[in-house]
Amino acid sequence: MLLNITLVGFGGALGAVSRFGINEIIYKNFSFISLYSNLVINIIGCFLVGFIIGATIPVKDSSYYFFIIGFLGSFTTMSAFTHQTIMIANTNLIQALSYIMLTVILTIFATFIGAWITK
Numbered sequence: 812m813l814l815n816i817t818l819v820g821f822g823g824a825l826g827a828v829s830r831f832g833i834n835e836i837i838y839k840n841f842s843f844i845s846l847y848s849n850l851v852i853n854i855i856g857c858f859l860v861g862f863i864i865g866a867t868i869p870v871k872d873s874s875y876y877f878f879i880i881g882f883l884g885s886f887t888t889m890s891a892f893t894h895q896t897i898m899i900a901n902t903n904l905i906q907a908l909s910y911i912m913l914t915v916i917l918t919i920f921a922t923f924i925g926a927w928i929t930k
Contacts, residue, residue: 857922
């Protein structure tokens with residue numbers, strides 16, 4: 812149990828730092844899509860979840876606790892999604908609604924593609 816908690820903690824820390832780093836890279840280098848950085852991150856994270864699920868990593872395996880629960884759990888947070896949605900809605904409601912639809916559709920699609928690739 813303590814090992815699993817440690818794995819989730821380290822994975823979560825790495826996922827959070829990765830999210831921050833990717834956000835910074837996007838904000839500094841791709842300002843035209845900076846408001847959509849969480850969409851990019853969520854698509855990547857959902858693809859990886861699907862890929863790992865498709866590769867049939869056992870649920871009780873230590874890599875599952877580290878990577879899926881820890882790393883991807885903090886890498887693809889909905890709180891960041893909702894915060895960014897509100898920021899977009901403050902200036903453009905139609906764009907915010909488009910962002911919501913794109914996020915839901917593309918992340919589900921990425922999960923399916925990730926799982927499909929492993930078959």
